[in-house]
C-alpha cells in the first residue's frame with residue numbers, strides 16, 4: 765500500500781482528462797500501484813458524470829448527483845483506470861509500457877555521475893518525463909527546484925527530509941521543496957520522474973553544472 769499519493773487536484777484533473785500526457789502517465793502509473801487512489805478517481809468520475817447529467821436541459825425525476833452520491837459506497841468500475849496487468853517486465857506498470865516498448869535495457873541511458881543514470885521518455889507542457897535510476901546507498905546533491913517535480917518509485921526506495929519512499933509512492937514537490945534523496949541500501953532505485961523547470965543544486969559549482977542535466 766502506497767504511503768505517498770497525488771494531491772486531490774491532480775487526481776481530479778486526471779479524472780476529468782485535462783492533464784497533459786506526461787502528467788497523465790505518471791498519475792496513471794501510480795494508480796496502477798495504488799488501489800486507494802484508483803477508488804478516489806472512480807468517485808471523481810462518478811461525480812463528474814452526475815454533474816453533467818444535472819446541468820443537461822432535461823427534467824429528471826431525481827437529481828442524478830444525489831442518486832450517484834448515494835451509490836458511491838458501492839464498488840464502481842472506473843472507465844479510465846485499468847487495474848495492473850501482469851506481463852513481461854514486472855517493474856513497468858501497464859501505463860508505462862507504450863513509452864518503454866522494448867524494455868528498460870533498450871532505453872538510451874545517460875550517465876549522470878554519482879551512481880545515477882537517466883533515460884528521457886517524453887516532454888510536453890507539464891514537463892520532462894523520464895526514468896532515473898540510482899545505485900544502492902548513493903545520494904543526489906542537496907537541491908531545490910525551479911518548478912514542480914513528481915517522483916514515482918518503481919523499484920527499490922529512497923529517503924529524504926520528508927520521509928521514506930518505496931514502490932508505488934509518489935512524491936509531489938514544487939519550487940519550495942529542498943531535499944537530498946538517499947537511495948536505500950541493498951538494491952537500485954528506479955523512479956519515474958516528471959520535472960518542470962529543472963533542479964537548483966544548493967552548491968554553487970553544482971548549480972553551474974545543473975544546466976547540462978537532461979531534466
Ligand SMILES: [Zn+2]
Pocket residue numbers: 766768769770794798800801802
Ligand atoms: Zn495513491
